[in-house]
Amino acid sequence: MGLNRITLFLICYCLAISISYAQNEDAKAEEDNRRYYSVNNTTMVGIGTANLYDTYLSPLEYKGFSLRLLNERMKKTSWFNNKFSWQQFIEVEFASIDNPAKNANEYSLLAGYSWGGHYNLVQTDKFRFSAGGSWSLNGGVLYNQRNSNNPASARAYTNLNLSAIAFYRWNSIMFRGQLDTPLIGVLFSPEYGQSYYEISLGNSVKVINFASLHNQRAIRAYLTADIPISKYSIRLGYLGAFYQTKVHNIQTHNYSSSFIIGLVFESINLSGNRIKNNKIIDSSYY
Numbered sequence: 001m002g003l004n005r006i007t008l009f010l011i012c013y014c015l016a017i018s019i020s021y022a023q024n025e026d027a028k029a030e031e032d033n034r035r036y037y038s039v040n041n042t043t044m045v046g047i048g049t050a051n052l053y054d055t056y057l058s059p060l061e062y063k064g065f066s067l068r069l070l071n072e073r074m075k076k077t078s079w080f081n082n083k084f085s086w087q088q089f090i091e092v093e094f095a096s097i098d099n100p101a102k103n104a105n106e107y108s109l110l111a112g113y114s115w116g117g118h119y120n121l122v123q124t125d126k127f128r129f130s131a132g133g134s135w136s137l138n139g140g141v142l143y144n145q146r147n148s149n150n151p152a153s154a155r156a157y158t159n160l161n162l163s164a165i166a167f168y169r170w171n172s173i174m175f176r177g178q179l180d181t182p183l184i185g186v187l188f189s190p191e192y193g194q195s196y197y198e199i200s201l202g203n204s205v206k207v208i209n210f211a212s213l214h215n216q217r218a219i220r221a222y223l224t225a226d227i228p229i230s231k232y233s234i235r236l237g238y239l240g241a242f243y244q245t246k247v248h249n250i251q252t253h254n255y256s257s258s259f260i261i262g263l264v265f266e267s268i269n270l271s272g273n274r275i276k277n278n279k280i281i282d283s284s285y286y
Helices: 002-034 196-200
Strands: 039-054 061-076 084-098 105-123 127-144 152-170 173-188 208-211 216-229 232-247 250-267
Touching (some): 039 105, 061 105, 061 250, 105 152
Antiparallel strands (some): 039 061, 084 105, 173 208, 216 232, 232 250
């Protein structure tokens, strides 16, 4: 009789634990469904120095200044138990540069887009470290004012990149450091002496090339500090982009260092039934 009571007690105890666990899981799932992940959005301008070299156009390095317009978005997701965040960059950079004798000019225009994400590996109250990767696409042109036969050189490349990012909070200021580097990709490069007129006529053999550490090396360093001032947050920082290639005996590099500043804000994107059923956000449309 005593054994039956013990068995009945154990069965009831296990059922109670199972029901409690199921209720907790349902409550957690319901809470996750109600949770909205905001987008950290900032638009920045940057000014700094530029150093460009392209033996297709000239054997000399050209140096000058660069202007940059940059938009960054970052959002935490529910993937991998809320440990994954995606990141997007859209940027345009213009550079005006001179040869060492200051008697010839080049102008560069380069646009870029990248999308990727990071998995959170370490997190404390003040520190967070994540690693991941991204896909990037860049295109532009370098124009030499002195050349007549080949006055311009096109830029086009796409890569899969490795990325690491770290955050540290000191009082109300959030510091961030990020490093990105390409692993493999594809780049456009004519052969030495091949004109773009020839390429336009169909002589485009070997202009599309596999890119990796043997012919393309780059690193992008991104250091910022978000400082709250009254009702606003200001992002100050440094962006260093260093890119070089060696393909078909043509060597190029594009080095730039910029001081950046911009406004930061958080936004929540809602649509469909999520905004109709939301009782906190009052839409002027829905």
